[in-house]
Amino acid sequence: MSFSDQFKGKVIAITGAAQGIGYTTALLLASRGASLSLADIQSSTLDEAKDSILSQYTSIKVFSQVVDVRSAEQVETWIKATVSHFGRLDGAANIAGIVPRSIGSDAGLMENTSPDEWDSCLGVNLTGVMHCMKYELRVIAEDSAIVNASSIAGLVGREKNGIYTATKHGVVGLTRSAAKEVALAALTTAAYASLGTPDKSCRLLAPVDVAGSLGFNYTDDCVPSTGRLSSYMIYVDFPDAEANDTTKSLYDVFFPDAIDWFETASYGKLQLEVDTALEGGFARMPQAADSYHFQRGMSGLELVTYVQDAIDAHFDQIGTIPVVDVLYVVATRRATSITYSPSMGYTFTDPSGSILANKTAAFGYDSYDYYGFKVLNHETGHALCLPDLYPLAGGETREYVGTWDMMGTIVGPSPDFFAWNKYRLGWIEEDEVDCVEDDGTTRHELTPVSSDEAGVKAVIIRHSDTRVLVAEARSNTGVDENARRSGVLVYSVDTEIQTGQGGIIVYDGNPNTGSSRYGTQGDVKSDAALSLEDGEQEIYVEDFDVKVKIMESDGPGFQIEVRKGEEAVEEDEDGLLLQTVAVKPAVVATRTQPEKQPLVT
Structure with missing residues (x-):
């Protein structure tokens, strides 16, 4: 199935389809072949949105x-009219929402x-979602x-934001409850994973509410993580x-x-293809480089503005x-104020409104000053839906x-992706x-993750529905050379x-060596792997009640x-527990959400 017919035949x-996220959602679905039923409280802008989509x-x-989603009668009438018009309903995006004017102020x-502001926001953001789900579920x-x-x-929780926060907490809770009741294939909050069935x-x-799970x-x-991954690179400079x-x-x-890195790391299963227009030169951005505030901590809106300016300038x-x-956006080396290289998921369009890409990475001075080509592999990793494995909160x-x-x-000595x-x-x-x-003792022969040789690449020890322990072999082959x-x-x-936030934690098999002490530049946990250099080694992970031992092998x-x-x-022959090294994580991975969620990574 091609990019343009992913939702062909679906309704x-x-x-909230007249503007903002709702309109962008409609535009994206239209580009992928879906027929649409649009609802909004604003008549004129709704007509404009409909005409714009049909023209493209x-x-x-x-x-x-x-439709005013606060009215159960209006929502019911709209859903019935949708089914009458198309004969079916295959999905819904309940986007309509308002932001109270009081946010961020005293x-x-x-x-x-304000009771009036509370009632208004609650009515649209939460009651409206309830009305929509109620009637959508009856016919979907x-x-x-x-x-x-x-x-x-x-x-x-957010200070000076109680009304909006309460309504959005309500949406999450309402969604979770409905998901348990009806077990739809994908009843979920926006930007979070859908439900599914594992085949092993x-x-x-x-989980449905974990970003970057x-x-x-x-x-x-x-x-796409296998086959062809298409990309386009544009180049920009600035008035200053x-x-x-x-x-x-x-x-x-x-x-x-x-390109070679992905080819090697994927065992030939992913081919990154790059299109570009080198002869076109640099596209001149409309603003000075300094004015984009392009540094860590920039907002998602600032990054969107930067990328859209680059697209328009390129056109x-x-x-x-x-x-x-x-889509890759690369700044000239002279733009030292474009300090780093973030990525984001956002639907960018050309000047006519046609969709270009849903994933973007912008590369700045750190690409040339420090990271080199691997920063592109890292940021493209996010496009593949791989999360950050370092602490986003800092440290x-x-x-x-x-x-x-x-x-x-990014530039560690063993950069290959975990098994x-x-x-x-x-x-x-x-x-x-x-x-x-199952409990018990098993033996396994591991082939290094970085090697293209056939064999077992990972031993996964299941602990619960959400946690596993993994053992894999690493060596100086492939991208881990x-x-x-x-x-x-x-x-x-x-x-x-x-x-x-620590979704993966490496257990240090050599916790008492100098290179595993925090603060030792470049060497934190670099010798964490169990090795036969000093004879057979073992590690007991108390939290999982699992011991892993590396042994001599004939292969x-x-x-x-x-x-x-x-x-x-x-136990020894006298029934005494044998002494073993009990290794716990050097850090404890928190399950709580950070106070400030980064918008771009």
């Missing part, structure tokens, strides 16, 4: 109706809450999806930073190395950008996973994974922890013994 109902996508059908303090087709737009404010016992599902069915409009380099010199920073100069999976970058995955440390994520991406096959569920230590790495995976791989449950703790 989707959308509230002539092969679909669009029905519209003015009027937003709890003690100053099987194996369908309903998306309710919530907010990070629906997960955490160790393939843990993503490590679960197998997590999706946030992920780009005119380029004195060439587009070819910037292209060469990333390619072909980034003015070159005239076209193809529809691709990922020691290597705290969670050391230097064992480029989603944690768990390669399994999720479809790079590691089912027959390359051993799943351990500069690895400082070969051996068996042991780490935990928790699908209930969101991006940048080229790494042999391990896994003891789970009672057999993980051994």
Whole structure:
């Protein structure tokens, strides 16, 4: 199925469709072949939205109706009219919402809450969602999806924001309750993963309310992880930073190395293809580089403005950008105030309103000054729906996973993706994974994750519906050619922890060596792997009641013994417990949400 017919033949109902997120959602679905039923309280802007969509996508059908979602009668009438018009309903996006004017001001303090503002916001943001789900669920087709737009404010408390926060918490709770009642294929809050069914016992599902979950069915409009991954690169300079380099010199920073990295890491299963217009030169941005405030902590809106300006400038100069999976925006080296290289999921359009891409990465000075081509692999990893494995809140970058995955440390000596994520991406096959569920002792022969040789790439020990322990072999092969230590790495995976909060924790098999002490530049957990350098090594992970031991092997791989449950703790002939190294995480992964959710990573 192509990009343009993903929803062909489907009918989707959308509230708040006249502008903003609702209109963008409608535009995206239209570009993928869906017919639409649009609802909004604003008649004139709703008509404009309908006309705009039909002018761009002539092969679909669009029905519209003015609806105040606070009215159960109006919502019921709209849903019935939708089914009467199309004969079916395959999905819904309940986007309509309002933001109280008091947010962020003293009027937003709890003690100053306006009853009228409370009633108005509650009526649209929560009661409106309830009305929509009530009537949508009565007619929606099987194996369908309903998306309710919530907010990070629906997960955490915000000062001077009590009204909006309460309504969005309500949307999350209402959605969770409905999901349990009806078990739709994908009843979920916006930007969070849908429900699904694993095809193997160790393939843990993503909870519906965890952004960037490590679960197998997590999706946030992920780009293809196997086959062809299309991209387009544009180059920009600024009135205060005119380029004195060439587009070819910037292209060469990333390619072909980034392409080769994915080719090697995926065992040939992912082909990154890059289109660009080197001869077109640099597109001149409309504002000075300094004015974009392009540094860590910038808002999502600021990044959207920057990328859209780049797209518009490129169109003015070159005239076209193809529809691709990922769009790359590269700034001249002279623009030192474009300090870093973030990515984001957002639907960008060309000047005519046609959709170009849903994933974007913008590259700044740190690409040239420090990271090199690997920053493109890291940011494209986000487009593949891989989360950040370093602490987004700040602190020691290597705290969670050391230097064992480029989603944690981009330029570490062992940058290959963890076997768990390669399994999720479809790079590691089912027959390359051993799943351990029962208590007892098992033995396994591991082939290094970075090697393209056949064999078992991961032993996954299931602990619960949301947690597993993983053992994998690492060596100085493939993209890990500069690895400082070969051996068996042991780490935990928790699908209930969101991006940048410690969803993967590497257990240090050598906690008393100097290179594993925090604060030692570049070496945190770099020797965490169990090795045979000093004889057989073992690690007991108390939280999982599992012991993993690396043993001598007659073959080229790494042999391990896994003891789970009672057999993980051994006794001598007198019944005394044998002394073993009990290893706990060097840090505790929190399950709570951060106070401030980063908008771009």
